[in-house]
Amino acid sequence: MAEQTLANHSDRLNAINIYPVADADTGTNLYLTIRAAAQAVAESEPADVGATMALAGRAAMEQARGNSGTLMAVALAAMAEPLHEATRLNGPLLVAALHRAQLRAWSALSDPLPGTILSVLEAAARGAASSESHLHNDESNQALADTINGAVNAAREAVVLTESQLQVLSEARVVDSGAVGFLLILDCLRSVILGDPLQEDLLDGLSGYNVQDPNIALTMPAQDGVEIMCTILLTPLAAAGLRRELDELGDSVIMSAVSEEADEMGAYPWRVHVHVPSAAVALAAIQAVGDPSNVSISALTANAIEDAHDFL
Template sequence: MQTKIAANAQALKRWLGKSEEVLGNHSDRLNAINIFPVADGDTGTNLYLTVRSASRAVAQLPTTDVGELLAEAGRAAMEEARGNSGTLFSVFLAALADPLHGTTRLTGPLLAAALERAEIRCWSALSEPVPGTMLSVIAAATRAANSADAARNQDHSNHGLARTLNAVVAAALEAVVETEGQLDPLSDAHIVDAGAVGFLLILDALRASALGEELQPELLEGLHGYGVQAPHIHLDHQSEGMEVMCTINLSPLDAATLRLQLDELGDSVILSAVTEVPEGYRWRVHVHVPDPEAALAAIRRFGEPAHLSVTTLSAPDDGPDRAADPASTCGAGNADE
């Protein structure tokens, strides 16, 4: 049942709260099909905890500026982002805010511009972006928003926003279904990508919150691997190595140099600017490595990291408890706490 559309700051607070709730409800199933890029069974947990950080950061924020609200949510998410999926979502959220500063209401054209900005930032944040993941869903959502009548005709009406959001969710669902055929591990396991499904849930929460409607659980019907009785696919895959995450202040040149060094040491490298600081920018750093010591040494050559965590990439049922680096300057905790 639809109520009056009010896509303002309060609606975006509801979006983050609703996203936190739906990801909490679906975290176990998202974990169960999490096998790419590593089968560590924590995509649902990581997305949930990252979105929770964003939601709680702005729950009481006294602003009507939707750009300001999303920028603060993005900063909070970036500082406490968990895993590949959480880090990528935090990049998305922070970038989404850029074209919305100074506005008090989301519209179809503004959503299209914000999604386009977020897509660019997300693809550029990864050293080796891979289709068939959350990135593909972001790209599909962006294309749908920019192809909608509202964006092409600069229609800022509520009706235009509704049509745009419905098109975005429909395109996102199609992109989720297509992930199964885009990555060999997903094709072999006959499942869709966990991060992609999580992002679909987030987009549907945005649609519901902005339009005053309910979530659409039927979106998930028929997604391969997502049935309630389906097995935990990740338990059939072995993962090795460690995940290193932190925030650190770097100049753009130092950030580029660190990215090159981390690319040589591991994979799944993500570097994205959080906010401007005297030294340049505060960056969120994420990498998977066989041995964390070389990565930690490379990072510390540029300064002392904060929010540092070093965790195993094995699935929770298969490996030792995840542990944070004791030298963290900000009391990093268990990545799945």
């Protein structure tokens, strides 16, 4: 359901994608990331809720696209941890899963800011916890319904606030694209849990989200540079060192372990995302500490296409 919903909304999400760069691809990136998760689950028969979420999270991490897709993948993978061996979802487990997701997502990004998908994740976790706290660890279906409704309602309020939390959004008079994408995914979860249709009025009144609204991303100034994504096997110490170096070379650095399973040398697979002026310099830093796989290099603007292609 989330895959189809994001496909239906990808054009509008792309049109208001102006932070951290106006590359008009948040809707596409979220769709492709969630599609990878959905396909992995469809091709397997996970034993329980936790195994299903873990499979989805790992597939999403390995195929994550862009800032928003990477953070969403981190959240999915994190949600699986409290659900380990759970045969059914309940209110307390949902609270724990959303809490873990927002912690992991905030820690994965080197320079986290409010007014983004991170704010909405945090609000959803808080809203779920607030609703569940009145139910005294009730594991009934009604308690689960109250919990997911609390999460969605809080997330919706947080999406509205994003417009006032980042100057670039305030000036353009739009809400954050990734934040809206996460809200849509959360409402898909609500729909599945309750057996209800998606809320048709969920996005009503969100700045920049009327069908007739202009494509804001196309009006923003161009930004040079490239987005690099890859998977690499590193020890936690080596990963910390790479994060520090990438922070110096660029911005929008996201690093998170794909799984909690280390090899015999204590190394974990990490998903890496960064925006940098030069693909060559950043990839040299990455290759200096390991052998990256699933490497993706995308231009943030047309000016960076030649740089990326020349290096590859």
